Amino acid sequence: MKRFLSGFLIGTAATVAAAASVVLTVxxxxxxxxxxxQVAHDEKRKRAMRKSAAR
Incomplete structure (x- = not known):
């Protein structure tokens, strides 16, 4: 029973670690x-608005 429990805990820890690495990679x-x-697009939009308002 002790080997089963330790194997189960190690397997669970490995699964959690794999899931966390997938989340971080994504x-x-x-x-x-x-x-x-989106940030670059917003900056370009702001720059364009300033240009159009300056004319």
Whole structure:
């Protein structure tokens, strides 16, 4: 029973670690670039609004 419990706990810890690494990878590969694009788009929009108001 002791070997089963230790194997179960190690397996659970490995699964949690794998899930956490997937979440972090998705955040770094997908979510962060989208946020950067939105920030760049907002800056361009603000710059364009300033230019149009200056004319």
């Amino acid at each position: 955040k770094k590969q997908v979510i962060d670039p989208i946020d950067e694009q």
